């Protein structure tokens with residue numbers, strides 16, 4: 001945790017699930033009370049609640065700045081860094097976590113609006129965020145320093161029927177992440193990808209347009225990972241010695257062995 005000493009961490013999609021747990025997990029590691037956490041998402045009230053919960057749970061002087069940010073809006077990202085108070089702009093860790101899918105439609109039934117939401121959030125949003133923050137990293141010595149942690153998915157490695165747009169978006173994340181690591185080879189900037197399998201969050205509720213019973217059926221008979229499980233790995237990656245890059249990790253719950261091979265209790 002000393003490796004986070006005096007650092008500023010920026011998390012997208014921190015109002016729920018993995019992003020929210022990641023904020024809490026970083027806060028718990030707060031070295032000497034000087035960690036700064038910028039938590040962003042569209043639901044500003046949830047971010048305020050998160051900030052209050054972090055302060056209540058950790059009570060260790062961590063500073064939290066909730067900022068409303070829709071990563072699918074390029075103009076919001078463009079103005080984002082300059083809108084931050086000066087003392088919050090020295091970002092060291094970017095967690096590109098905001099992401100979603102709408103629906104399980106198969107071609108040719110995929111809704112155009114759903115497709116646009118998925119790509120502008122998961123792909124364009126992630127690339128725009130990276131481009132907004134990278135110049136901050138590149139001002140540091142040795143060609144630059146900082147961590148970019150992208151949340152991909154098993155879906156980006158193994159496409160499945162009904163996942164056309166989601167799988168394609170996460171494959172794009174994987175490909176962009178790989179290119180970026182190669183482009184930054186002469187720097188001390190670390191490019192990290194974390195690919196979860198099944199995690200129980202609001203993900204499936206969002207996928208099924210708010211239908212909780214369809215979302216619950218996804219996890220029936222399973223013991224999915226919790227968002228805390230993923231958060232621990234994200235913070236682990238960010239706290240390795242500076243020469244160590246946790247380039248990619250695929251995380252399954254015990255009953256899962258591929259996107260679709262899932263053991264369910266009878």
Ligand code: NDP
Nearest residue numbers: 013015016017018041042043070071098099199201202203
């Ligand atoms: P949740 O639905 O619980 O959280 C998603 C987060 O993304 C929310 O905080 C949401 O906030 C935010 N978000 C969505 N759209 C936008 C946007 N346009 N701008 C800013 N924030 C946005 O799901 P998870 O925690 O599971 O998802 C987090 C990441 O993990 C995603 O990238 C997802 O694809 C990935 N993932 C999830 C898996 C799972 O099984 N759950 C497995 C593998 C990967 P708000 O609505 O307030 O904007």
Ligand code: 8X3
Nearest residue numbers: 153154155197198259
């Ligand atoms: C989310 C989980 O099952 O849709 O990345 O691949 S899944």
